[in-house]
Amino acid sequence: MWKNDYNRWKEFTGLDADLASKLDEITSDEQSLEDAFYKNLEFGTGGMRGKLGPGTNRMNIYTVRKAAEGLAAYVNDQGLSNRGVAIAYDSRYMSKEFAVETARVLGHHGIPSYVFTSLRPTPELSFAVRHLNAAAGVVVTASHNPPEYNGFKAYNEDGGQLPPEQAEIMIDFVNKVENELNVEAADQKELEEQGLLRWVDEEVDEAYLEALKGVTVQSDIKKDLSVVFTPLHGTARDLVEKGLQQSGFTSIHIVEEQAKPDPEFSTVASPNPEEHQAFEMAIEQGESIGADLLMATDPDADRLGIAVPNEKGEYVVLTGNQTGALLLDYILGQSQQLPKNGVMIKTIVTSEFGRVIANAYGIDSLDTLTGFKFIGEKIREYEQTGEHQFVFGYEESYGYLVKDFARDKDAVQAALLAAEVGAHWKNQGKTLLDALDELYEKHGYFLEDLQSMKLEGKAGAEQIKAIMDDFRNADIKESGGKKVVAVEDYSTTVRKFVQEGKEEEMDLPTSNVVKFILEDDCWFCLRPSGTEPKIKFYYGVKSESKTDSQALLAAVKAAVNERLHALI
Template sequence: MSWQDTFKKWKSFDQLDAQLKQQLMEIANSEKGLEDAFYKPLTFGTGGMRGILGPGTNRMNIYTVRKAVEGLAIYLEENYRDAQSRGVAVAYDSRYMSKEFAVETAKVLGNHGIKTYIFESIRPTPLLSFAVRHLQAAAGIMITASHNPPEYNGFKVYNEDGGQVPPDEAAEIISKVNDVENELTIAVQSQKEVERQGLLKWVGEEVDQAYLIELKKLTKMSQQSSDFSSLSIVFTPLHGTSHSLIMKGLQQLGFQNIHVVEEQATPDPEFSTVASPNPEEHQAFSMAIEYGQQVDADILIGTDPDADRLGVAVKDGSGSYQVLTGNQLGTLLFEFLMRYESDENRKNGRLVKTIVTTEMGRAIASDYGVKTIDTLTGFKYIGQKIKEFESSGERFLFGYEESYGYLIGDFVRDKDAVQAAMVACEMASYWKSEGKTLLEALELLYDQYGYYLEDMTSLTLKGKDGAEKIEKILMDVRENPFTSIGGLKVHYLEDYQKQERYNVNTGEKQQIHLPEENVLKFLLENNAWVCLRPSGTEPKMKCYYGVTSGSGQESAAMIEALKVELDNRIQVIIK
C-alpha cells in the first residue's frame, strides 16, 4: 500500500480519534508532511519504538501503540503459558500522552486476558525494570522518549528479567507486531471493563519501598559510619521522574544538605526551562550551576526525564563548575567502587562497557585484576550479560556507557540514574574528606593511567531523505575504508555488520562474537579509535572518538584532527 493509500485509509476511518483527526486535517495540504507521517510504519526496533507524536503510521499515537501492544500480546501468549496471570508491568514518564498510552496498553492486553500493572503516577525507567522482577511479570513496558525533544514519545519493551529485550527475542516480537495488518481496527476493552475484571491493577508506593531497600545496600562508606551531612548537593530532575526516589534515597543514606532546583522539580512535558532535557548537554545544568554558586555546592546532579541517565558537575580550580563527561564519571565511579571491593569478588568480577565507551575503564580494571567485557551500544546488551553471569559464575561489578548510563546493583537490569546519584554523592563525600574535588580525583587517575579523552559528534538527518543519507555514509566508508585518520594509521577495521575484524597490515580476518549491527570502528595507532554508528532512537549519524596520551593538550589536539578528517569525509559523501 502506498503512503497515499494509507493516508486515505486513516482519513476515511469513521472512528478515528477526534484529536488525531483534527491534526490530520492540519497537514492535509502538505504532501511532504503527509509522506513523512505515512511512508512507513514507525520502526519497532530492538528496544521498542520512539517517534514524533501525531497522526500517521510513522508517528506515536494510540493506534501505533495498540499495534505494538497487540504484537507483544500475541508473542507472550505463544511463549508464556502463564502470561495472563503474571501480567505486564507498565510505567510512564512526564511526556505528552504518556499516561494515555499506558492505559491504551492495558486496554489491548485486557482484550487478551493479560493483567497489566500500571503505576499510579510517573516513575523512572529503572524502577520499571525493578518492578518487572519484583512483581515477577512476564514483561514490562516503559512509555518514554528519554531525553528527546517534547514532540516525541516512545515505547520500550522489557523481558521477564527486567532488561530491554535482546536481539533474538526482539526479532520475534517485531515479527508479531509487523503481522498486525490494520492498526486502526485492533480490538480493545474499555478502561472501566479491564478495571472491573481485575485486569488493570494500579500500583502505589509498595514497589518504590522495595527498591529503596535494595538501593541502601549499595552504600560503601556508610557501613563505616561515615558522615555525609556536610556534603552540599544541588539536584535537578529536569522536569522528569526522579525527584521522589532520589530525594528518599539520599536522605536514607544520611545526606541532608540537598538543594533542589525548584523551577525544574515539577514534571513538565515541555521541559520549559531547558533547550534539551539531556544531562549530556551542558546547557541543561545552567540553573543548577546558578544554585550551586549560591550555596557553594560540592556536587551538582541532574537526571534526564526518565531518570536512566545521570549528569554530574563539580567545582574546578577557579570555583566554577565543570560538567563531567559520561566517560569521566563512569571511570570515577568504577574506580571508587573497586576501592571497596574484596579481592575474592574481583577475581571473577566483570566490568561491562560498550564498544564506544572509554578504554580507561579497561586499564583500571586490569590494575584491580578485573576482566572487561565489551558489548554493542545499548544497555540491553549489558543487561543481557548480567543474565549470562547467573549461570557462568562471573560476577557483575559495574556497567556503563559513554552516554551517561551506569549500573551498580543488578537488582535493576537497565541503566539507573538513581543508583548512580547515590554512589556519585558518596564518592564526592569520600574525596572531600581527602581534601579533593572529583576533578582533582580524576587528575590523579590521569597521572596514573594516561590522559584518556573521548568525544562524540552527531549529524541530524531527519525524515526519509535523512535515513537514506545515513545509509549512504556507512556504505561509502565500508566500501572505501580509511587507511589513516587524523594522521594516525589504521591498524584494524571492525565491521559489526559483517561481524568481522580486519587487520589492515596482514589482511587477517577474525570473527567478532557480538550481534550484527550496522556499525564501523577503526582501531588506530597509539590506542586511538573512531566509530561510526547510526542512532537507534533518533534521526542521527553518530561519530565517536577516543585517544590517550601523556597530556590533556596533546589528547585534545589528536581528537580534533580525527574529527576534522571524518567530518570532511561525511560532508563529501552527503553532498
C-alpha cells in the first residue's frame, strides 16, 4: 500500500528539487522508504510533528500545505476568515519556510496571515492571536525534539491549542485532503501586495512586554539576584532579558555560546531543560560568578528549567513539580488578596504537591488531561461562566502559566516569576532549596519520576500498543508494596475502585492513558507521547521523609519495570 504513495511522489513532475534529491538517496533502502510512506504524518489534537524529509510520514512543504489547507477550511467553517491567522516559528531547519508555505495556502483561500519577521517564542504566538484578534494561530516548532524534527501546532481564536472538539473538526478537514502534492499555494509577493501576507514584529513584542509587567507579585522587593540564563539556541533570549530588565533585575548573565539560534543545537545533546546536561554551560558560568539562579528555556520557550546552589555550592536542577510548587506557594503566599473562587489547574500526571499547597490557602484545584491545551480550555470556560478565577496553571514537564494573557505554557512569564521568587527568599537569607524543604516539612515529602521508552517506526508503535493493552487489562492488585486503590482508564473515562469493585465516570475527555492510584497518596501512570515515538511512565509517592520517599519510589518503579521487561 505504501508503495502507491511512494510511486505517486516519484512520478510527480513538480516535486521540490531538494525533496526529490533526498528521495533518490533512499530509493534503494526499502525500510527507510516504508517508514517515510507507510502512513500519513498524523495531524492530532496537538497538531503534527515529525522528521524532516520526503514522504507522507515526514515534515515537508507538502505535508505542511496539507495541514494549512485543513486550517483554511477550519477557519472558513468558523466564519472567521476575515480575521486572519497569526503565524510564528522557531530556530529549526525549514521553520520560516514552513511558516511562509502556511501563509501561501491560507492566502490562496483569501485568508490573511500575520507572520513574524523572525523567530518568536510559542507563548508570544498565543498572545499575538489574542492581541491581533486573529481567528487562529500557527507556530512552526518541534519544541525540544532532536534537530531532524519539526512540527505544526494550531491555535484557536482564544490563543490556546485546539481542544478536542475543535481539533476533531480541523483533523477531519486535514484528512479530507486526498493528495498533499496538489494543494495550491498563492505567490508570496502577490499576497504581500494584496495585504494577505502581513509581516509583524516590534508592535507585538512591545505589547507582550507590557503585559509581562502584570506577572510581578511584589513590585517593591529588593532584586539583588545574580541570574544566568540560556535560551538553548532557541527563541527566548530577547524577551526574557528585556522582561527581567524592565522588572528591575540588573545582574543578568547570558550563556553567549547558546544565545545564538542554531537548528543543530550544537552545544547540547538535547535542547531540553528537563535534561540536566542542558545546564552544563550554565552551571560552568554560574560557578565562575557565584550566580544565585540558573535558568534555561527550550527552543520555542514554552518550558523553563531552573537550578540553584545547595549548601556545598553545587547547582541542583529542580524538577518541574518542585518549581511549580515554589511558584504556586509564592503567588498564594505573597498576593495581597486571593480570589474567593480562585483555582489552580494542573494535569493528571503532575504532583499532588500543588493540590495540597493550594488547599492550604483555601484555593480549589482541578486536574486536566496531559497537555496545556486542556488548561487553556478551562481558563476560557471559567472566563465565560465566572465559576472560578484562574490563579496558576502548570504541568510536571516544566510548563507554567502565571497570567492568562497567553493561553499556553509560557517560559518567559515563568522566568520572571522564578527570578522574583529567588529574590524574595534571598532577602530572607534563604535559597529556593531552603524554601522547598520548608514546604516538604509542612506538607509531606512528595517525590516524582518519569521514565521514557523510545520505540520508533511501525514496530515501535505496535510495541507501545501492546504495553498499553497489557497494563490496561491486567488485574494488578499492588505495586511496590502499596495496594492499588483505583485504576483510571482515560480511554473509557472510567475509574474502577479495585477493592470495592465499583466504577464511576470521570468528567474528562478520552485519552490513551492509564493511571493506577495506590494507597497513601502514591500512583503511577502510563501514557504514549502524542508528539514523539515514546511511551512515558510517570510515578508519584509521598511519605514523611526524603529517605522513605526515595525507597518507596524505587519499589513502585521496580514493580512496573519487572512487568514491562517481561513484555518487551
